Amino acid sequence: MSETFAQIGREEAVRRLFEGSGYAAFEQGLAARGEADGSAVAASRLLLEGTDFSLVYFPLKHLGYKSVVSVTGELYASMARPASLGIVLGISSKLDFEHIERLWGGVVAAAKEHGYGHLSLELVPSRNGLAISLSAVGFRKASTEENRPAPASKDLVCVSGSLGSAYFGQQVLEHRPDELEKYRMMVADYLKPELNPATVAQLEAQGLVPACGLFVTRGLSDAVLRLSRATGLGVKVYADRIPFEGNSFALGKELDIDPVSAAMNGGDDCRLLYAVPLSAYERFRRDFQTFDIIGHLALPEAGTVLVTPDGLEHPVSAQGW
Incomplete structure (x- = not known):
């Protein structure tokens, strides 16, 4: 029989x-040190059961892993290297110690993969399901800020992988649970998205500093609107340049979901989006082949638009804007 938290106690748990x-429990002073001439970058995320995930089909270890990725991507988008991670778990009465142990296993695996030096945990009760609050700190080199170019019209908008895949993966879990193997890549993009921990180091090694970086988690529409706001420029995204997982169009037809709409508004993709100077085009295409160029910055009067294959421009909109 599984032990409950009432039996174990918070401190012992x-x-x-x-x-x-490999991490120390109850470590004091988790403000990790970065380079003396660098700057700290902070990111936070709150994930709620029933809103951000369902325990009906979400393996707890994958949930722990994805939670860390969901906040770490914000650091990579800012060209920061992860340093410390603090987590607060709101635990409902339906979860016992064994459940949280599995969740924590995913957290630790992701924290190690992404190089966090410090990890802290707080456990609190929750009346409304599982809640996961994450606060991450990373450090960005001073040279990165010094060499960051000003955003300019024609800068390339680049994304680190397929879009809409996670949304389709969620649809498969909810509506096609007997076809998980057929759509395993989409399901994996939803349940256990991965980021390349070496991205920042590789950009630094090539002397490539993006003019702006964002983490795509609420759909491409939200990301490009944030990009426009951050740069003060317009953004043009080309529908025929958006990368899709191989089965997206076939599954989209079956479910009556337009893959472009899934990419623009679906969310949960966990992709990095960078605005790269046009002058770095050749180097970027050569050294970062996992990224796709999906559009470019434009003059402010161009607005934020999705360009169809026939050249029509549709203003981009997103929930919350």
């Missing part, structure tokens, strides 16, 4: 979760 993790 935290101690057990940290056993063998």
Whole structure:
């Protein structure tokens, strides 16, 4: 029979979760040190059961892993290297220690993969399902800020992988649970999205500093609107340049979902989006082949638009704007 938190106690539960993790429980002063001439970057995320995930089909270890990725991407978008991560878990009465142990296993795996030096955990009760609050700190080199170019019209808008795939993966889990193997890449993009931990180091090594970076988690529409706001420029995204997972159009036809709409508004993709100077085009195409160029910055009067294959421009809109 699984142990409950009432039987174990909060302090003992935290101690057990940290056993063998390579991190120290109850460590004081988690403000990790970066380079003396660098700057700190902070990111936070709150994930709620029933809103951001469902425990009906979400393996707890994958959920822990994805939670860390969902906040780490914000650091990479800012060209920062992860340093410390603080997590607060709001735990409902339906979850016992064994459940949280599985969740924590995914957290630790992702924290190690992305190079976090410090990890902290707080456990609190929740009346309304599982809640996961994450606060991450990373450090960005001073040279990155010094060499960051000003955003300019014609800068390339580049994204680190297929879009809409996670949304389709969620649809498969909810409506086609007997076809998980057929759509395993989409399901994986939703349940366990991955980011390349070496992205920032590779950009630094090539002397490539994006003019702006964003983390795409609420659909491409939201991301390009934020890009326009951050740069003060217009953005043009080309529908025929958006990368899709191989089965997107076939599944979209079956579910009556337009893949372009899924990419623009679906969310949960966990992709990096950078605005790269046009002058770096050749180097970027050569050294970062996993990225796709999907559009470019434009003059402010161009607005933020999606350009169809026949040349029509549609203003981009997104929830929350």
